[in-house]
Amino acid sequence: MIKLSIFLSSVKVNFNSDKLHLVDGKIKLFTDERRYQMSNYTKLMIWVLLLCMSTAQAQHAYFPSSGIVTYERKFHVQNFLKRNYLNKPDLDTWDKLTVDNAVKNGPTEVVTHHMLKFYDHETLFETIQEDYPPSYRSVTRYQPILADSKTYINFQQQEFLKLLPFGDDQLLLKDSLPAVKWKYTDEYRNIAGYDCRRVNGIVQDSVYVVAFFAGQIPVPGGPELIHGLPGLIMGVSIPSMNVNMFATKVEITNAPVSNVLTKKKRVVAESRAEILKKLRDTVYDYLDEKDFKKRMQSIFF
Secondary structure (H helix, E strand, O other), rough: OOOEEEEOOEEEHHHHHEHEEEEEEEEEOOOHHHHHHHHHHHHHHHHHHHHHHHHHHHHHHOOOOOEEEEEEEEEEEHHHHHHHOOOOOOOOOHHHHHHHHHHHHOOEEEEEEEEEEEEEOEEEEEOOOOOHHHHHHHHHOOOHHHHHHHOEOOOOOOOOEEEEEOOEEEEEEEEEOOOOOOEEEEEEEEOOOOOEEEEEEEEEEEEEEHHHHEEOOOOOOOOOOOOOOOOEEEEEEEHOOOEEEEEEEEOOOOOOOOOOOOOOOOOOOEEEEHHHHHHHHHHOOOHHHHHHHHHHHHOOO
């Protein structure tokens, strides 16, 4: 076997002649070892490149902890009235007339818009003020969830403030956060650009809700007093109330959330027991205990 010597950059390298090939008038070296080494080197470089790309993506992944979510809430009023009023055998004449009028002349659904501001461990949920069609007036009293309340939650302190209309005045409820029981599912849905996971829950001890939360937004809040998930709640469905609420837009901001819900200085925070007594003795004194309890479920929702 003949041996050749080639000098490259003043370094002497010996090759076996059976590993040399003449290509385009030049001597080139092709060995199985070199091919193997180059193949492994290429694979290694690709692996390193992919690792760097995935690390960069993880480093730049953004999990917002402050912003504003806009929701659209739909109250399917016709279905609600037919199920909760027209089927009642003891419905008095006046109520039957007003419900019949709402069914015949009222809207099929009532659409309202709401805003949730979130900042770290605080959220503020309120209704966006807008002009509604005249037909909404005939069914306003039947809405199962108060449309013009405000709800502030402090998750660090595990308590909330809820501003309620009270005739021409207001009531301010302060209480600890109610417990919500959640059961996770494997169903997912994209809402306002976020991949959300479905969960089924029980609020107010007996109200069944379906919720969708976005794990990319690490805030355990949502509309009204619905909370307790590892991500912001972007969608809610409440079958017993014929209400659906889903986010339509998410804006990332850096604005703190205020716990001042009213400009009226005489409105001071009261306990649940005090608020219940005021409502029982005034606005809802005509309701029996069962209907009153049901109404309170929607008010404290």
